[in-house]
Amino acid sequence: MTDTRTPLLDINDLNVHFSTNSDKDIHAVRGIHMHIEKGETVAVVGESGSGKSQVMMSAMGLLADNGWATGSVRYEGQEILGLSRRKLNSYRGSKMTMIFQEPMTSLDPLYTIGRQICEPLQVHQKMDRKRAMARALELLELVGIPDPKNRLKSYPHEMSGGQRQRVMIAMALANNPDLLIADEPTTALDVTIQAQILQLLAELQKKLGMAILFITHDLNIVRRFADRVYVMKTGEVVEEGNTKTIFDNPQHEYTQMLLSAEPEGRKPAPAADAPILLEGKGVNVTFNITSGAFGTQKHELRAVNNVDLRLHQGQTIGIVGESGSGKSTLGRALLRLTNVSGEVMLDGEDMSHISKEAMREHRKRLQLVFQDPFGSLSPRMMVGQIITEGLLVHHPELSARERDLRAIEALEEVQLDPSMRNRYPHEFSGGQRQRIAIARAMVLKPRIVVLDEPTSALDRSVQKQIVELLRDLQEKNNLSYLFISHDLSVVRAMSDYVMVMKQGVIVEEGLTEQIFDAPRELYTKQLMAAAFDLEPISA
């Protein structure tokens, strides 16, 4: 690749601004330069808020209404920044295509897969319906969807997340693009499926010879996949170069930080004679699914199937599994937030048959932290109110002032500035919100906390901080955790005992080292391979 050739996409001095309700504009992208050659794979890496997505959004003319871009974006020497929507459409969807992070929402639920793939074909290549359908079938075969002929008639909700992402890729490939922009295409997927999708992309690139621009926060993917890497931080490219060079010899401290952001440390097992706090015997959760016009057809879905579990004081049990394995349901069942059969004992007291009202007494000792720090905080309550809500229930004798003091304590405990407690959740970043959610759980001084994917929605570096915070809190307050996650590296850092779940059943359990170093079951081995196997995919 010599300099005399025009690159496929050439971005020069691109700036993106957003106007906000307050006086200050946000300068999201600050004068970056980037170029992509034909047929190469380039990764843009950065944490959330680094502006990595906005670069491509402005190139594709998809910026939000309050944003504007200056500078130059050239596609094969042709300036495309600031083109009218109509002119831009001759590039978008045909020469440059994009796949998004969320396969659940980026397909229209009202149309069949076939129709959605046909649409860009009919628009850009003026194909008639029959030929477009034939091409759609070909594309579905290309992206490896089983039984493509029947799948053309399926609706998006009938497919799994991985299959939908494949369909998205098929749609993106429909017009033989020169450049495929993939914006976090695997983030919402399970690890094993993530590996499959990456494999597919690498194969397709080899077959079709297009360039791929990969926007991601996950360095693991980059190492396996990309030729060159741009590292972005707060709107600027702080480092760029060949993947190998960057990984072997990172220059900028931000890159170094990203590379070392894997959560570290191990948790020692608690003393063998530590008392059992929470015990579940033969825990079952079944959902009755009714279908048919009058709910006549009923069948049972066993989300959790005969699970035994023993949580000691100071222990952390990691529950690992892919989505749909029933691990979250198990956590909720142990807190009696869903209907459960079997025996659940808290401190030797049977909780499985007491009424909802009587259960309320025990809730103080059992707390829950959710995955989504955006959804788990009520948007119309201020942080102080959110944190102290539990006190209203369990310590009604406290005055408003005393509650406020408790809120200050709790915020300090999770290392947030207590003066922030009169703000609303949306003013905080993801990591801060997760701290708030943790403070809400801690203010009641619980003994057991169920952590339901508390780090999955966060950036790596923030993940690391949250993991450290959780470990500190555990040590200080002698807490027991039930740590539910699909992220194996976080589980390894957090827990001393691991249970692997698949389709509602525990397939393997044991001490953390034992599971990670010498997995016995095939499923566990697959999980490990997908998560830690750093062999390059393309080859």
Add this chain to the structure above:
Amino acid sequence: MTDKTMKTQAGQAAEKIVQAQIGRSLWDDAWARLKANRAAMASFVVLFLIAMACFFGPMLTGHQYDTVYRNYVKVPSSLTAYPRDDEIAPALEKVLKQARFTADSVEIAEKQVVVKVSSKREINEKAVRYFDRSDLFKDAAFSDFSEDGKSATVTAKIDRMHFYFGTDANGRDLLTRTLIAGRISLIIGLLASGVALLIGVTYGSLSGYFGGRVDLIMMRVVDVLYSLPFIFFVILLVVFFGRNFILMFIAVGAVEWLDMARIVRGQTLSIKRQEYVLAAEAMGVGAGGILKRHIIPNTLGPVVIFVTLLVPKVILLESFLSFLGLGVQEPMTSWGVLISEGARNLQGASWMLIFPSIFLTATLFALNFIGDGLRDALDPKDR
């Protein structure tokens, strides 16, 4: 000891922060944001002025809302006073004719008329009633009777009156009537909407939150009420309780809360699956607390919008009832009634439609702006 003083110091510092920040609830905050919204604040002022005018205005217009001026039927709105100068002479002639007087000399001044009259019979002092009965003259008095009593001088003051909005088909002052009508319309509009809001939000959120069988039964009750024809329902109420102003609140409120309950139930169904509700449940918060702190505040956006649409709907519904003779009764009136009268008299008496419409429209505009402002103010993300 030192330990203790340390603690108090820290405590004091903490209390300072507490005092600076306590008491900022969603509502305080919303109010602060609402104050920054100019359109909403201007609308508040407009609404306040209209309300004040409606409640105190009728005392100041100089007319009763039910006084009929037979000489001034459907006179156009005007800033100058009635009667016009050219109307005085014909009116005077008519009065004299009714009293069977012959005018010997007529003198029309700015403020009074002086007429020398004679009659075939003896003039009775009571004949001043012919003058006073006319809306143009007042305080008529005889003087300078001749010896035979068959001729005299009548002095009558000209009764100058202002009809700023003109008069209606019965010769009643439209300004006074518009303001009086505003009382009824505003009270019904705001109170009936308030009643619908209260019942609808409570009922809908309870039904949505408890779900299952409770939801099923509560919503079937709503369906049954929906299926009752509105007019049938009102007539039923009238039959049982007689015609009554309060009845109208009950009738309108009883029908309008149904929509509200459905909207709130739908919102509640989606909000109760949010993780923050589950988090509150996991914390042991009871149903009351969850409804009060989590669910109802988060339904406010659509609810506020619906209320601003509900107020005009209720005002117009009231006029419909009045049209059927089930609402307010003559001579009492409401904006809806005035407007429908005005619409019928559009040809030749357009002011009868224009002025009540201006008041209604201004009120609805103001309510819409306030609704928009409230929705924005109640959404913390919009700050």
